Amino acid sequence: MAEVSLKVNGKVENHEVGENTLLVDFIRETVGLTGTHVGCDTSQCGACVVHVDGVSVKACTMLAMQAEGSEVTTIEGIGSSEKLHPMQEAFHENHGLQCGFCTPGMVMSAIELVSKNKSPSEAEIRDGLEGNICRCTGYHNIVKSVQAGAEKMGG
Amino acid sequence: MYSTKIVKAENSSAAVQAIGSSKEGKILAGGMTLIPTLKQRLANPDCLIDISSCGLEGVEDKGSSVRIGAMTKHAAVAESSSVAKAIPALADLAGGIGDRQVRNRGTLGGSVANNDPAACYPSAVMALDGTVHTNKRDISADDFFKGMFETALEEDEVIESVSFKKPEKACYMKFPNPASRYAMVGVFVAKFSDGVRVAVTGAGEEGVFRHSDLESALSSNFSEEAVSGVEVSSDGLMSDIHASADYRANLIGEMTKRAVSS
Known part of the structure; x- marks a missing residue:
């Protein structure tokens, strides 16, 4: 110990x-x-x-x-139920999740991605989320969510 | 994971001392291979020596070469402006290892010391006529890699940095396994004033190797046609669930052509 x-x-x-x-x-x-x-x-x-x-x-x-x-x-640590982080809001609004199990990791990776690249292209988002696997959505709405989240975060 | 002890070393000689006083101590660099290995109980070291506080990070332009600290993360190499300027192919290689989170933790020294037969970095060390600097000596790339997961490192040796010679031109082309992102075949081509070096990873049964036929063909004629004239043999190449030796042999030619024409 x-x-x-x-x-x-x-x-x-x-x-x-x-x-x-x-x-x-x-x-x-x-x-x-x-x-x-x-x-x-x-x-x-x-x-x-x-x-x-x-x-x-x-x-x-x-x-x-x-x-x-x-x-x-x-x-x-990034938001609360009352006040979601802009990236969480974007996932909510764009149906960026189904079962939600992968979502915490997706959101944390997406926030770092946007902190390095304020307005990532679709290809950059797909590349940036290479280390996150989702078995429900087929990723399209996750990519849309990250694009919307980047805009909300001021990209 | 079996229980173990963690020692935080403050410099490489303290790390070597800690190995000496353990039964089966292991150096913990980024942990991207070691921690999964421990979790599967494939290793049972009594002690892990964490070298993250040994000051082994950073990139230094030495004129004709670039020296990179062993604990420099892949993400840092990928984003380094001095690496991008001196050897852009090396920055590209680092930026293509694993995924973002692996690149945020994985280190140059860890990758080189592990010598995974499908790792990207060993091909760069080999093709860029690299030198591995340890606490004891300098080891040239050609003497360092000794076969699958084997290197010239001794028990009381820690990699401190690796130097890469600046080429006139270089390119790394990887055909990644779609699941693991490790190289199914990766070819690093580096053109120097006195010849071309071609290192192949992901394919050899004995790990990374230089392809002498491709090197001599490209040294006399640096073109795709020169590559087409070389018959790449499947002797000594791996066959596994991902690809046969013949498939890998074909990929070596293909990746070399792409590297030459990029």
Whole structure:
């Protein structure tokens, strides 16, 4: 066991965890934020994408201790039920989800994508979301959502 | 994952010391291969030595070469203006590894040390006449890669940086596996004033290799026609569920042509 200290959505989280604890398990089990999902657990699907110091990562392929001292942002940290993040609003308005399981990861990847490229083309969005898999939508509405989200975010 | 211990090393000599005092310690770079391996319980190291705080990140233009720190992330290489200016093919290669999240964590040193037979970076190190700088010595690319998942690295050796010679012209062409995005075949062609180097990844049973027939054909005539004149043999190439050795042999010619004509 080891002490790990990091910020999750602005709040300091100081816990004793097994040194082999994955960041995604730390977020879900220790901190209790279950918006970050585990889809494949093999670094393929992207349902577990969170931001670590502003950079998108797959939380199932990083140890909690590697995030020591970092600022982690999860889907719970970008908006609230009352006031959604513009990217969440765009997914809602454009039917960018069906079952919703992949959505937290899609939204977190999309926000990073738009932070690097204010008005991405369709091809750039499809390329940028390569690490996120959706088994319902066929991606068309996700791409539309990200385009609309980029506009809302001021692109 | 089996239980393990994590040691954060502050520099590469501390990392080497930590390996020495462990039974079966492993260096943890970006973890994009190591962590999935641990999760599947395919490895059971008693200690992971995290080298993210060893100051091994960054790109340095050395005139005739570019030196990149071992812990530099693929995304940083892809977005580096000095890499884009000096060796644009290298920035393209880094920008095509895995997906965005893998590029945000995966590192040059990790990829090179792992020497996955389908990884992209080993082909760049080989084709750009690279040198692997460790805490102990400099190893030329031709001496570094020793076969599938094997390198010249010793137990008490950590990669600190890798240098790539600046070519007159270079291009990396990858035929990616649609699911894993690893190279089914990737060909890195680099033209220097004294000849052409062609490195092939994703295809060889022994991992990355230089294709001498393609190199001599392209050294005397840098054109697609020269590539057409070379019969690429399937001897020593991998056959698996993704592609047969013959298919890979054909792809080597095809990717080389595309790299030459780009």
